[in-house]
Amino acid sequence: MMMLAQIVLYSWPLVAWFLFRKLRPEPALIATILLGYLFIPERVGYDPPLLPPINKHLMPLLCAAVGMWMIRRREALAAERAARRQAAAEGKPEAPRNRRPPRRHRSWITRIIPLITGVLLVNTVFTWQTNQEPIFYTTSVLAGIRPYDVGSMSLSVLTMLLPLWLGLRYLRSREAMTDLLKVLVWCGFAYSFLILWESRMSPRLNVQLYGFFAHSWIQHVRDGFRPIVFLAHGLRVGIFLAMAALAAAVLARNNTDGKRGRWLALALWLLFCLPISRNFGATMITFALMPVILFTPTRIQFVIGLVIAATVLIFPLARGSGLIPADRIVAAIMTINPERAGSLQFRLDQEDILLAKANQKPVSGWGGWGRSRVYNDDTGRDESITDGSWIIVIGTSGWIGYLGTFGLLCLPVILAALRFRRFELGTVESGTAIVLCANLIDLIPNSSLLPLIWLIAGTIWGRLIQTSTQLAENRAKDSKRAPHGRVRRAPERRPAVHSANSTPSNT
Template identity: 60%
Template sequence: MPNILAQLVLYSWPLVTWYLFKKMQTGPALVATILLGYLFIPERVGFDPPLLPIVNKHLMPALCALVALMIQERHQAGIKRRAARRNGGPASSETDTVTIPTGPSARKARVPRRRESRIMLFIPVIVGVLILNALMAWMTNQEAIYFSTRVIPGIRPYDIGMLVSAQITAILPLLLGARYLRAPEDQISVLKLLAWCGLFYSVLVIYESRMSPRLNIQLYGFFAHDWIQHLRDGFRPIVFLAHGLRVGIFMAMATLAAAVLARINAGGHRWRWLLLTAWLAGALVMSRNLGATMIAFALLPVILIVPTRLQFLVGAVIAITVLFFPLARGSGLIPAERIVSTISSVNPSRAASLDFRLRNEDALLQRANMKPISGWGGWGRGRIYNAETGRDESITDGVWIIVIGEKGWVGYLGVFGLLCLPAILAAILRKRYALGAAESGLILILCANLIDLIPNSSMTPPIWLIAGALWGRLEQASARSREDRPESGRDRTRTRRPNRPPERLPGGQAPAPQRRVPPYPAKSAPSNT
């Protein structure tokens, strides 16, 4: 059971947020609020208000950051209004006023239109589709599921609000990142904070790999998961997260972030970032996470050696594969048996665990195909139960099988579209938007987490924040590209000759038409000399 310190850390996070926003700029403060909250607020602590989602370590940091940003914007707007009053002018808003001409020339005058990017239209459209999908799930899942010893209720109108609010609060870090992490320096801030948080966490990882995963017990009074799952030829660190697998993927993200900073030579300290990359890679190996280690070591050469253009291409290929993974998995395009046999040659126990997961996913995917459009909804209706006793016989590990079982194909494409589309759009629009190595590295970090979503349930606030930062960077680059683009032909100012009547000769005859002079000099005749 969580002790008083665990409760205190959660409920004092608004004070931590206030301190971070007071000492840091807006972008780094936002990243630090969400990252530190994810890493140090304990699991299984929170409160469940009626008609609202659970306020825990996944919601509290994003909610505190949202309130801090709203207060900060209101304070800055007040400062601008007071400065305008002191200068004797009217209080101006963020957008400049446009003077609209009046009088006879008003119809011919063109009011300059504000150039806005269409990139950010993807997010509200996808969110709207997810809301409609929740309504469709209610319409198709009103019937209850009966067993001999239990009854699983149908989806009620009350559950629609719960499904929508849970989805909105889950993507809140994405919305904040898309709004406040648009500038190129904000992308660097995300990378630096990932690397430095990974450095601090690596000390705790090394400690628990040697002394056993006991920090959560010593500080917060409980263990966040099953102890038996954290004995992998030694101790698997869990620190303050929900599972040791999440520690592994976070250390992989931190390792890749340090490699990106070394690639772009951030601050002129390339060798320092390379040493940090090596240290974090060693801590990742000591965390005893085979999957995260393989992902990190596969992407490290891509970040350090491969040209930026190919990095965008690799990110787009990974994103497209993850986006349509259920289709490839169901049609047999993924060589599951070959993957199991390959891992078996390295670690037979891990191969047996993966084989069990794949067989379980086949059964869950078969049940999800019974309602492929909007899924089974909540209450565990998409899981597999014993027909006689009603006992739950399924184990859902991968996020993809959980999402497609609950939300169907519409919900899966919506949720994973928010995560995968930035990598795809960046690869397509790389030249037009002048994206560089920082953006390609951040995309590869996002892709590392996307790969981990296939076997594990590691959809956490950092991945939403990184995806939001990429959405915001694309939006800013798109707006700047549209501003630099020359006006279209119909918007240009054309000078026309006045329509004056032709002058007449003294005899009343019209003048002969003038000969048109070519814009280039005529060729001269060959000389006879």
């Protein structure tokens, strides 16, 4: 059965080819990435030296990137051939082939992502410079970071940001953003039946189909069975269902395709499946944010998204200084679910230990090889459990890596909230920002920093860049006009007028 898992992974280019043949380019891009995340098994792939591992996360991204490049290349060649045929039919000279496209006016937003990407790449060098020494324990040794590891860390940064760039480049229109929400909803609807089956029959689909279980069995027994399907953990099933339910609410609020009732029914169905998946955190996030999407104005949605994104962006500072009322949160959850409150308290205790270790190298972190974890001095045994993505990132990459990584995720929501009137953003953009915020909240207790959240963030970035670029071009056009809307023209020379009886002067 392990052979079947390998076949599914390495035959994904054929699945991508089929999707690009049957769907429009934008939905095909989204479906290639999302279906690969949902159905390719975990723990399968090839890890070449220096290069990032080819697994269920990277393979769909590469297929989607190559597919979109081939389609755009084919469209460009077809447009060039059509232009040459039209020029030949009209008898015009053929334009040069390698002519550069006209320079476009771009806003300052277009410079943010390349700048942050460059900072993250430079930070890998800082991490190497400050972590070359090995760490010795009684029975074990943790290797130092080598120059060889700088290339590996840099490639990991680039592959992590690949879905962000795909969303930025190809999903920047409102129609493409709507396509993203639609594909997310329909994939969640299809996945919900597998989730219901595993919640009743136990999480065994991965075992029956591929021959192995992707995680610890004991963590998926919570007063019943917690579904895992083909993902790495049942918690990721929960946040995926939450995002699908919120996406359906966005489509219902926007009355997409004039079928509000259908989207509302799908939202209610996914909301019904969430408690059955036994994900307390994802369920609470959905119940808190779905009324915001359905009943609040666009401005309020952006304000709530701004507050959530800003809080996540400065969360380590707030957590370390005691601004986050952790004890009150645990006490409030204790009244609802004591078992979940105990689990949260355990995570908070682990975060305190790991945050103290991260503060020893706060700028660029400890790097890889498990150096950011806490070990017993006598036995060398690993005594830490890393759950939240935020503590993992700040431990391995420091504040530079944290602000760079979470800045790319939080800044599009913050900028959209600050400029939504000027950029004429509507309910689709505000709802997509709330969907992204749901995943941002989940990054605090869980490690769900996956390609889907990067794709959504890239879509919002692309929408901001598209609207800001259009405004910049409009301002450039308006700057050529007179103050009262009159176009500036060169003064015309009037010919001299002579009477019939006069003769022009020879001087």
